[in-house]
Amino acid sequence: MAAATSSPRTEQLSRLQRWGKTVRIIFESRVATVGLMMVLFWFLLGFISLVWTPYRPNFSDFEQNLRPNSTNWLGTDHLGRDILSRLMAGTQVILLKTRLPGDFPILGGKAIPGGVALWGVFGSLTLGSVLGLNAGYRSGWWDQIIMQLLDALIAFPQIVLYLVVIAALGQGDLVVILAITVTGAPGVARLVRSLTLDIKTRDYIRAAETRGESVWFIMFREILPNIRGPLLVDSMLRVGYAIFAIGTLGFLGIGLPPPDPDWGNMVNDARRNIFFNQWAVIPPSLAIATLVIGLNLFADGLREEINRYQK
Amino acid sequence: MARFLVRSVISTIVTMLLVSIALFGLIEVGSGDITVKILGIESTAEQRASYRAQLGLDQSAALRYIGWLVGNDWLVRGRVGHKLVTVKNPQTGEDQWWADVDGQLTRWRMRSGELYALLRQENGSSVEVLANDGWQLDPETGTEFFWGVNDNNSAVKWVRGAGERVWVRTSAGFRQQGDGPQQYIPLRKGILRGDPGLALQTGRPVAVTLIPRIRNTAVLAGVAFIVVMPLALVLGILAGVNEGKPLDRVISVGGLAATATPEFVTGIFLILVLGIWLKEIWPGSPFKAVALFTSPDAIFRDPTLLLLPVLTLTAVELGYVARMTRASMVEVMDSAYIRTAIIKGMPYRRVVLRHAIRNALMAPITIIMLHVNWLVGGVVVVEVIFGYPGLGKYIYDSAIFGDFNAIEAAAMVTVFIAVVTRLIGDLAYTLLNPRLRYT
Numbered sequence: 001m002a003a004a005t006s007s008p009r010t011e012q013l014s015r016l017q018r019w020g021k022t023v024r025i026i027f028e029s030r031v032a033t034v035g036l037m038m039v040l041f042w043f044l045l046g047f048i049s050l051v052w053t054p055y056r057p058n059f060s061d062f063e064q065n066l067r068p069n070s071t072n073w074l075g076t077d078h079l080g081r082d083i084l085s086r087l088m089a090g091t092q093v094i095l096l097k098t099r100l101p102g103d104f105p106i107l108g109g110k111a112i113p114g115g116v117a118l119w120g121v122f123g124s125l126t127l128g129s130v131l132g133l134n135a136g137y138r139s140g141w142w143d144q145i146i147m148q149l150l151d152a153l154i155a156f157p158q159i160v161l162y163l164v165v166i167a168a169l170g171q172g173d174l175v176v177i178l179a180i181t182v183t184g185a186p187g188v189a190r191l192v193r194s195l196t197l198d199i200k201t202r203d204y205i206r207a208a209e210t211r212g213e214s215v216w217f218i219m220f221r222e223i224l225p226n227i228r229g230p231l232l233v234d235s236m237l238r239v240g241y242a243i244f245a246i247g248t249l250g251f252l253g254i255g256l257p258p259p260d261p262d263w264g265n266m267v268n269d270a271r272r273n274i275f276f277n278q279w280a281v282i283p284p285s286l287a288i289a290t291l292v293i294g295l296n297l298f299a300d301g302l303r304e305e306i307n308r309y310q311k
Numbered sequence: 312m313a314r315f316l317v318r319s320v321i322s323t324i325v326t327m328l329l330v331s332i333a334l335f336g337l338i339e340v341g342s343g344d345i346t347v348k349i350l351g352i353e354s355t356a357e358q359r360a361s362y363r364a365q366l367g368l369d370q371s372a373a374l375r376y377i378g379w380l381v382g383n384d385w386l387v388r389g390r391v392g393h394k395l396v397t398v399k400n401p402q403t404g405e406d407q408w409w410a411d412v413d414g415q416l417t418r419w420r421m422r423s424g425e426l427y428a429l430l431r432q433e434n435g436s437s438v439e440v441l442a443n444d445g446w447q448l449d450p451e452t453g454t455e456f457f458w459g460v461n462d463n464n465s466a467v468k469w470v471r472g473a474g475e476r477v478w479v480r481t482s483a484g485f486r487q488q489g490d491g492p493q494q495y496i497p498l499r500k501g502i503l504r505g506d507p508g509l510a511l512q513t514g515r516p517v518a519v520t521l522i523p524r525i526r527n528t529a530v531l532a533g534v535a536f537i538v539v540m541p542l543a544l545v546l547g548i549l550a551g552v553n554e555g556k557p558l559d560r561v562i563s564v565g566g567l568a569a570t571a572t573p574e575f576v577t578g579i580f581l582i583l584v585l586g587i588w589l590k591e592i593w594p595g596s597p598f599k600a601v602a603l604f605t606s607p608d609a610i611f612r613d614p615t616l617l618l619l620p621v622l623t624l625t626a627v628e629l630g631y632v633a634r635m636t637r638a639s640m641v642e643v644m645d646s647a648y649i650r651t652a653i654i655k656g657m658p659y660r661r662v663v664l665r666h667a668i669r670n671a672l673m674a675p676i677t678i679i680m681l682h683v684n685w686l687v688g689g690v691v692v693v694e695v696i697f698g699y700p701g702l703g704k705y706i707y708d709s710a711i712f713g714d715f716n717a718i719e720a721a722a723m724v725t726v727f728i729a730v731v732t733r734l735i736g737d738l739a740y741t742l743l744n745p746r747l748r749y750t
Contacts, residue, residue: 031564148322152329155730159688159703160722163710167718168337244573248692251575252707264575271579271696274600278583285576289568296571297564 025305032301038294042287046091053085058259065277074283077266078273086261087283091115093260094243094291099173116173116256117242120180121235127181128188129231133219135189136196147193150186158183162249171257176249180242191234195227233303240295247288263288312741319737323730330726331719335376338715345713349511350485358485361478365465366511367497379508379719382501384408387466390458393417395466395498401435405516406506408464408498419445419459421469421490426457446471460498467492480514507720512712517720521705523607525724528701530610532690534617535624542625543632544672550633551640551671552663563637566630574689578623578696586619604700620697627689631682632675639674643667673743680736687725 026032054073055061060080068075074083093099095115102109114122135146153161165179199205200223208218249255250264258265263284270280346359346366354362363369367378377383384395393410400407409416409431416431419442428442446455455471469492477491500506507517550562569577586600597615610616643649644667652662691703698704702721709717 148325149329151322152326152333155326155330155726155733156333157687157691157722157725157729158685159691160706160710160725163706164334164337164718164722167710167713168340240571244571247573248575248688251573251692252695254711264573267575267579271582274579274583274587278587281579281583285579289572289576292573293568293571296567300567 025309026298026302029301029305031297032305035294035297035299035301038290039298042091042291042294043095045088046096049085049088049092050096053082053088055082055085057081057085057089057261065273065280067277067279075277075279077280078269078277083266083280083283086266087263087287090261090263090266090284090287093173093256093262094246098177099260101172101174104174116176117180117239117246120177120242121184121238123177123181124184124188124238125231125235127185129192129224131185132189132192133196133223136193137200137215137219137223143193146189150189153182153186156183158245159248162245163252163254166249166254171254173256176246176256179249180245183245184238184242188231188234188238191230192227195230196223199223199226229306233299233306236295236299236302240292240299243288243295244292247292315741316738319734323734326730327723327726331380331723332376334719334722335372335379338718339372343713345511345715348713350480354485358478361476361491362480365463365477365479365495365497367465367495370496378497378499378501379716380501381503382499382506383496384498384500387496387498390468391460391466392458395460397500398431405519406464406500408460410460417460418462419457419469420462421492424472424490426459426469426471429462456493461492464498465492466496466498468494502720502723507723508716510709510717511714512709512717517717520717521702521720521724524700524702524705524721527607527610527699528690528694528703531617531620531624531694531699531701532686535621535628538621538625539628539632543629544636544675546629547633547636547675548640548663548668548671550637551644552667554641554644559637562633566633566637569626569630570634572627574623574627574692575696577626578619578693581619581622581626582696585622602697602699604698607700609700620693620699623693623696624689627693628686632679635675635678636671640667640671643671673740677736677740677743680732680739683729683732687729 026036049057058081062072062076062080062082064076064078064080066072066076066080072082072084074087077083077086093115094117096113097111098114098116098119099111100107100109131146131150135143161183162179165182166175169175169178196219205218205222208222213222246255246262247264247267250262250266251268253265253268255264256262266284267281267288270277270284274281344359344363345368346362347354350358350362367375370378374383374386377386388395391410393412395408396411396416397406397408398416399405409418411417418429418431418437420427420429420439426442426445427439428445429437429439431437445457445459447457448454449456457469457471458466459469461467469490477488478485479488479491497509499508502508505518507521509515510517510520513520546562546566550559550566553559581598582600585596585598589596589598590600598618599615602616602619604610604616606612649662649667652666653659687703690701691707693699694701694703695707702724706718706721706725708714709721
């Protein structure tokens with residue numbers, strides 16, 4: 001009885017210790033700390049915007065093209081909307097919520113937690129892991145066929161793929177998630193495959209095979225947990241790419257649909273009015289840049305620190 | 312090595328085929344009714360249906376894919392009964408399709424229920440003669456029909472006495488005509504034979520517009536490349552040699568920031584700072600906030616138009632290449648033979664210049680080759696920001712319009728560039744690094 005109660009406790013402790021170790025690694029690297037701060041800043045603004053923004057982000061309550069002043073700290077856009085409020089609300093679609101289309105089963109017309117960038121990366125991680133594990137572990141024909149398909153996907157310039165997918169399926173949060181999933185999956189799959197090829201030769205895999213475990217068990221319970229470290233660092237970078245891509249799509253006018261403000265779209269609108277109001281382009285541009293740079297710094301610092309740790 | 316080469320070439324070809332099928336399928340699924348976009352939303356269902364038939368969209372997708380890939384003249388030849396050839400139109404320089412009837416180039420036309428043959432003359436004009444003896448009897452329905460080439464580069468089937476009312480798009484507008492064909496098959500040579508079809512938006516051959524666009528993009532990318540490469544390599548080597556020192560930190564973090572900033576943000580900041588604010592201080596500055604490209608070769612008349620696009624592209628690529636070079640330099644500087652060279656008392660400068668650089672530059676050069684399609688994305692955005700008449704803008708415009716012939720052709724060009732540079736990168740890597748073994 002005592003053993004039964006103590007064993008989860010020790011596990012919890014060790015998990016807590018592991019957690020602490022990870023946090024220490026992050027803060028040991030100055031680059032990673034700065035990156036994490038930048039990312040957390042935007043998450044914080046996003047959460048605040050869920051309950052409070054200075055003004056209503058989607059209403060033309062003010063005069064058009066105002067410069068930054070005491071009422072509108074960052075000025076107003078070409079329709080007289082407060083830029084600070086829109087900037088804050090703009091984090092939501094990227095990081096905090098995904099709007100489902102009206103005809104979606106059960107949750108139709110509602111928003112689910114987790115932004116478009118996060119779901120997109122989750123999608124590419126899932127698809128990429130399944131493909132990469134199969135290619136790496138089964139090898140042979142599986143490997144040949146999967147890698148050939150992925151080569152074809154990689155050969156597609158991403159922007160062309162985005163343009164074609166969105167031209168084909170129309171605008172929408174789910175379409176953008178799909179586009180990010182499809183463009184991200186080949187990279188994840190290649191990484192997972194190379195890691196799998198390494199893990200495959202270990203003794204515990206041989207042991208699992210001897211036990212007669214199924215292929216899927218070995219792939220997902222034996223291999224996947226052992227490659228999650230590099231995969232997580234990679235997915236940090238991927239969130240950055242996804243935000244980059246969402247911004248670009250918004251800028252091209254084919255990104256996330258209105259009414260929610262989208263940073264890329266804000267930049268595009270402000271660009272059209274750049275001769276009347278130079279101040280409107282700066283905040284959304286800086287927002288995208290800092291968030292992506294933050295994620296990159298975080299991932300970079302983390303990777304460097306982990307490498308040093310392992311040495 | 313030879314086996315590796317053959318395998319990569321075959322894999323490249325398979326990749327291109329897969330991509331073309333995927334692209335065709337995607338556009339097929341999603342392009343919607345293109346005729347609404349061409350004819351406008353006021354057009355009637357009858358007009359759209361007639362125009363769809365004229366575009367050959369009533370054929371099956373597989374047939375259209377084959378026509379797109381390798382052409383359909385050899386498929387249609389059996390129906391027309393003559394060899395189909397293309398001749399340059401002396402006025403426009405564009406290809407026209409003719410049937411080669413025993414050496415006489417011929418097309419057909421139906422007017423007032425009568426079939427006329429247009430016989431092409433040496434000077435490009437044609438002579439019209441009555442050709443009613445060409446009708447063939449359809450034993451099943453008892454009607455007379457004729458397969459020929461019309462004056463709009465399609466193989467068409469006329470039925471005698473049952474001229475269809477069709478809507479024809481002419482330079483004067485969209486009008487109704489009698490005596491129309493029952494079925495159309497637009498003739499094309501296929502992309503493999505150098506004919507990507509007609510752009511639906513303009514009605515002109517895609518190839519005619521695509522070539523100056525590719526040239527413009529090549530100029531943009533080429534100039535950016537010439538600016539970026541030496542600069543990035545020098546910065547990368549400097550950072551790599553000084554690993555961990557402040558100079559390295561500045562270059563690495565600056566490079567990361569430049570790469571992680573989306574192209575459109577960089578471009579807009581450059582417009583703002585150099586195009587607008589600088590202009591207020593220095594009215595004669597060569598940077599133009601608004602660049603008007605009045606003709607496809609405007610950049611050759613006024614090279615200052617290139618300044619901002621090239622700078623934007625440079626800012627984006629510079630950081631990437633510099634970071635690659637730095638990583639590779641750091642790795643080389645850590646290696647045993649460099650340590651040996653330093654320990655044996657060789658001057659540090661000489662170790663770096665003679666021993667390290669040559670090995671360090673191998674990786675970035677091949678990695679850049681492998682990432683050309685990543686750069687294509689940057690080019691599209693930069694071209695859209697500045698309205699630059701290049702391939703990227705063309706892809707964007709055609710995707711927005713849904714002009715499938717244009718998207719397919721332009722996208723295949725980018726895919727081709729990406730795949731071929733990757734192949735070259737792979738080969739370069741094996742040649743530069745003889746330690747690699749391929750099985």
